[in-house]
Amino acid sequence: MPKGSCACGAITFEVTGELSAPDACHCTQCRKQSGHFWVSTDVPRSALSLRGDDRITWYQSSEKIRRGFCATCGSFLFWEPIGRDRVGVAMGAFDAPTGTHLEQHIFTANKGDYYELPRLPPPARLEQICKGLAVLDAILSPEWESRYYSFDAAWSADARMASMRNGSGDDYFLVFTAGLAFLKGFEHEHPRADPAAIFHGLPTALAPQLAEPAFSIADVTYGGWFGDGAWTIRGDDHGALAVPSGQVELYCAYAADYYERELPRGPVARILAGAPLDAKLLARIDPDRSLADLAPDLAGIGY
Numbered sequence: 546m547p548k549g550s551c552a553c554g555a556i557t558f559e560v561t562g563e564l565s566a567p568d569a570c571h572c573t574q575c576r577k578q579s580g581h582f583w584v585s586t587d588v589p590r591s592a593l594s595l596r597g598d599d600r601i602t603w604y605q606s607s608e609k610i611r612r613g614f615c616a617t618c619g620s621f622l623f624w625e626p627i628g629r630d631r632v633g634v635a636m637g638a639f640d641a642p643t644g645t646h647l648e649q650h651i652f653t654a655n656k657g658d659y660y661e662l663p664r665l666p667p668p669a670r671l672e673q674i675c676k677g678l679a680v681l682d683a684i685l686s687p688e689w690e691s692r693y694y695s696f697d698a699a700w701s702a703d704a705r706m707a708s709m710r711n712g713s714g715d716d717y718f719l720v721f722t723a724g725l726a727f728l729k730g731f732e733h734e735h736p737r738a739d740p741a742a743i744f745h746g747l748p749t750a751l752a753p754q755l756a757e758p759a760f761s762i763a764d765v766t767y768g769g770w771f772g773d774g775a776w777t778i779r780g781d782d783h784g785a786l787a788v789p790s791g792q793v794e795l796y797c798a799y800a801a802d803y804y805e806r807e808l809p810r811g812p813v814a815r816i817l818a819g820a821p822l823d824a825k826l827l828a829r830i831d832p833d834r835s836l837a838d839l840a841p842d843l844a845g846i847g848y
Contacts, residue, residue, distance in 0.1 A: 547640075549635075549638040551620035552620045557591075557597060565645070566646060569583070569651070576650075578621050584636040588633075590632060610625065612625070624636050638760075668817060672705065677848075678696075679696035680846060682837060687838070693799070699847075701722075716761075725771060728767075729754070731761070732781065735781045743779045764838070782786060813830070827839070
């Protein structure tokens with residue numbers, strides 16, 4: 546049973562069940578209260594047992610959120626959405642082992658200027674994000690031709706392919722296969738790069754991707770691969786639609802601009818994290834779509 550405490554031990558807690566994958570919040574409030582970005586896991590209220598809760602001081606940081614810290618040592622422990630049945634618990638307060646692993650960074654547009662974030666998540670997480678982007682676009686646009694994001698779970702016998710095309714000449718293609726990943730991207734407002742330089746050192750197993758007609762390898766401004774446990778990325782990938790990172794705010798901004806839809810961040814985050822798509826979650830995104838409508842798309846995406 547996961548357990549933890551504040552720094553002085555006045556407040557202790559236990560969680561029934563496994564911890565969900567945590568996220569790292571870079572919003573200004575979390576950074577100011579924690580001293581850096583704040584990592585937490587969502588826990589159902591019924592699964593959280595507290596001792597010393599009379600030592601918790603609650604700070605109402607907004608109309609909808611309050612933050613709990615120890616009145617003695619100041620440990621920032623809890624992030625509580627008022628009226629909801631879940632509470633965020635600080636990962637740093639848990640005793641090891643936690644049995645979980647950081648899943649995503651959120652509100653990165655508000656991050657401090659004194660640190661950098663990884664340009665790309667591990668391939669398994671990136672593939673999950675790409676599937677989520679394709680699902681969200683499938684929900685918002687019944688017509689495939691109007692979508693930016695797509696995912697083909699049966700690209701070949703042993704590979705899956707994600708893509709983005711914005712209709713203005715920008716694109717990226719990602720291929721996931723056998724622990725490796727291939728990336729090719731193009732932004733029309735940037736000078737073309739030399740494919741030989743971008744893909745120098747590409748693993749032999751990924752070399753066939755260079756000859757794939759759909760990828761138009763000559764049109765490249767950034768690209769690379771994952772192999773030997775690390776990403777190699779070269780070129781210019783500064784566009785808002787470049788290499789996906791799972792940033793919820795980026796997709797919400799895109800949906801507001803392209804689809805003229807203001808989406809709730811919570812459901813978008815859940816889909817980008819690979820949560821099962823049920824009728825309730827779908828209704829939070831678009832109450833006019835049904836799971837039956839989306840069944841062919843979900844099958845093709847492998848979601």
